[in-house]
Amino acid sequence: MHSEGHSVKLRDAGLLRGHVALQATLLAAVAALTTGANPASAQQAQREQRIVTSPPAAQVLRARPGITPFALNTIIAGPPAVSGEAVIELDIDFTDSKIYNPATGQYDLVRLRSYRDTKQAAPPKIPFVAPTIEIVPGETVRLTLHNKLPVANQNCPAPDGNVNTPHCFNRTNLHSHGLWISPTGNGDNVLVSINPGVDFQYEYNLPPDHPAGTFWYHPHLHGSTALQVSSGMAGLLIIRGSRLPAPPLPGDIDTLLKEPTGAPFAERLVLLQQVQYACRGDDGKIEVGANNAYVCKPLQVGGIDGYDQFGPNSWPRSGRYTSINGEVLPVFAGAQAGRIERWRIAHAGVRDSVKLQFKKMRPGASDDQLPDAQAQQDWVAANCLDAPLSHFALASDGLTRGQIAQRQTTVLQPGYREDLLVVFPEAGDYCVIDDQAPATATVNANLKSRKLLGRVNVGVGVSPGDDLKAFLQTQLLAAADRTMPVGVRQTVRDDLSNDLRLRSFAPHPDIQTNEIKGQQTADLRIGPAGFQVNGVPYDPNGAPRVLTLGSADEWTLTAGAPGHPFHIHVNPFQIVAIRNPTNVDVSVDGEPDDPQYAKLNGAWRDTLFVKQGYTAIVRSRYRRYVGDFVLHCHILDHEDQGMMQNVRIAIPDGAGGVANGHH
Ligand SMILES: [Cu+2]
Structure with missing residues (x-):
């Protein structure tokens, strides 16, 4: 086989920011393949074809402070500038692609709604895969979506006129899942509809104190969310941080996870997806075997x-x-x-x-x-x-x-x-x-x-x-010696030595009991009224749940069958307890037949699967941002069918109540 083919496949083996050792490994692999004979078997060739690459990086144009907006179409080399702009453009359109099918040993052809990076020189290896967006705290992300799906909307409006019947499959919008930014206007607003033929520019103003971490983005228009996300419309959104711990301010874990060369630890981006594609017969029915x-x-x-x-x-x-x-x-x-x-x-x-x-x-x-x-x-x-x-x-x-x-x-x-x-x-x-x-x-x-x-x-x-x-502990202690400033080095070392604690890097202080101002409940359930939150299916025009800016509440989360993943936008929550049906807290040790809740006590999340009959106690504080957004079930076809609720964070009035803008 031609050597170039192998080197192309191995160049990006899903590993980012590889250092010299990785490059040596890959070069050795390329050498072995190119000097040897043809692959020993068809299976081996097939497997080489399935060497996974990271999703393509979104092409980001960056403007530095002082550069006029007219220069935005200039690519600036070097690291992103804090307080600069990151300009990204994505088309949404049907994309011809393929998915490997182990049942047959062949690739199936698929045609899926997907994100396409308009600035990408060549389509990604698997064309439907969405680009990874990498940004830094303090950046303004100016993300334009061009909805190029056909104007002839599928199932739009819903034939029965019910907002909780899946509908309008070619309308869309965008959610930056896990980001702590404004939910309103051009921010992380999932209450707008970007219809076919329409362009819309989101403007995510990432505050300089935003935590670094692994987030993601996906469409979130009520009625078409599950269909579009299942089609592969989802990408990683990674915030990279370079802030060292400066007590009492936490640092970014990225500053610790470094090799002796100073390069970040080898990294793999892993986007799990469940694309449930089907072929249909002339009668429109799904073909089954x-x-x-x-x-x-x-x-x-x-x-x-x-x-x-x-x-x-x-x-x-x-x-x-x-x-x-x-x-x-x-x-x-x-x-x-x-x-x-x-x-x-x-x-x-x-x-x-x-x-x-x-x-x-x-x-x-x-x-x-x-x-x-x-x-x-x-x-x-x-x-x-x-x-x-x-x-x-x-x-x-x-x-x-x-x-x-x-x-x-x-x-x-x-x-x-x-x-x-x-x-x-x-x-x-x-x-x-x-x-x-x-x-x-x-x-x-x-x-x-x-x-x-x-x-x-x-x-x-x-x-x-x-x-x-013990190996990891030794490696992290050595990394702390190399990376941490003298003032915090000993604290970081002591924490790592104490059963791998990371207190200097956890972004949110614990929510103490005396900080709690009120109680909230959210019950996710399929009930008499359909897909419900607190007994009521989604009503886009109904009165929202109102939370008070600057306050903190304790939430009681419950779920009916089959269990539902609770997700809320804007502010994450801290897990206090997860009680099983016999009222035992399983958030520390988990359960003998199910480890999913083990060591979740005290952790922060934005999504939590609440098992049927269980009760999760979580706490959340509402910081900085006001406006309307949603909480919902992350089985997204449940969301499309009504398991969602509007939420509003409002400014408190002088008496401790909530001003809703009435007068
Ligand atoms: Cu659900």
Whole structure:
């Protein structure tokens, strides 16, 4: 095979900001491939094709202070300037793409609504994958959306006239999920509709004190949210920070996670998606095969065109696979034994819970064709060996934790982000597994089978020894010596030595009991009135829930079947307790059959799966921003059907009440 082909594939192996060692690994891999004969088998060639790359970086034009707006179309080299502008343009249109199907061992053709970066020189490897937006605190993000979807709206308005019937599939808007910015006007406003043919410029004024972390963006127009997000319209939104801790102000964890060379730890961007594409017959019905799994004939093109592609259990029944950066059963290349990697993971899917594990893979195991769920389950049992690998949770929903959590399993529900530090102990391949889970632990309320998500190629490196936690601790202490200023170095060291605490990097101080001014409740439930919050389906014109700027409340979150991921915009919340139906708090130790709540006590999130019959107690303070926004279920077809509520943060009046603008 021509050598250029290999080098192109390996150039971006999903690893960012690689240092010299990584480059050496890749060069060695390229050399091995180019000097050797053709790949040993078709499977190996197939797998090389599935080496996953990071989503493309959005092309950002940056203006520095002092440069006139007329110069915005000039690309300025070098690091972004604080207080500058980051200018991004995205088209929204149908995109022809392909998705690997392990049931057949072939790529299926798909045509999906997607984001396209108008300034990208060439389409990404998998064309539907949305670009990653990277910005810094203090920047103004000027993001223009061009809605180029057809004017002939599908299902618009809803035939029954009900706002909670999915409708207007080609209208859109944008949500910057997890950002602490204004929800109004041109800010993170999800109450506007950008119709086909319309351009709209969002202006996200990221405050200089915004936490750095892993966030994401996706459409959020009531009626079409699930359909568009499931089509792949979701991208990573990463805020990179360079602020050292300066007590009492926290620093960015990015300043600690550095190699001896000064380069950041090797990093992988991992965008989990569940694109539930279907092919339809002449009668408009979804084509299905054995066990009602979706099938597409050769040359048939899959798409997402209706809400019959959602609903309880539709995902497991469809036989579709969770993809990573657009690739199904991806291969993560370029890892090295004993080197710490930072995995920035976003669950941008809608219809399945993900229960992540890493296990050593049996040498020579071939994962290329796995016809169904049973085959997946059997394959993992036969080829993924030993106990799951310990990994280390750094941040939940982008917000750095007060203490790193050692885990063997990381559960991601729709909307969640997890930043993990991962060390692979030895050379060889590792399984990335989506483990089985009991019905009560998942958004589908059925026993979830065990699946393979992908594999990691790990090259020769150093041995971290048997105790990965001790290894990580040693590495982080050494990093603190190199990176932390004298005034805080000892504090950071003492915290790391004390069971991997990170108190100098956690962005939000705990909300103490004496700070609580009021109580809020949110009950997410499918009930007599349909998809409800507190017994009422979404009413865009109804009176919003009113919260008071500068105040803090304790929230009681509850959920009916199947359990619902609660998400609120603008201000995150801190988890105080999660009580099971017998009133036991499971937010510290988790549960024997379900680790998803373990070590969540005290953590900050913007999305939390509330299991059926459980009660989550969380606290939130409403800082800086007023205006109208929403809370909702992050099973997005539930949101489209009414499991959403308008929320308003209002300025308090002098008497402690709320001024709504009446007089
Ligand atoms: Cu829900």
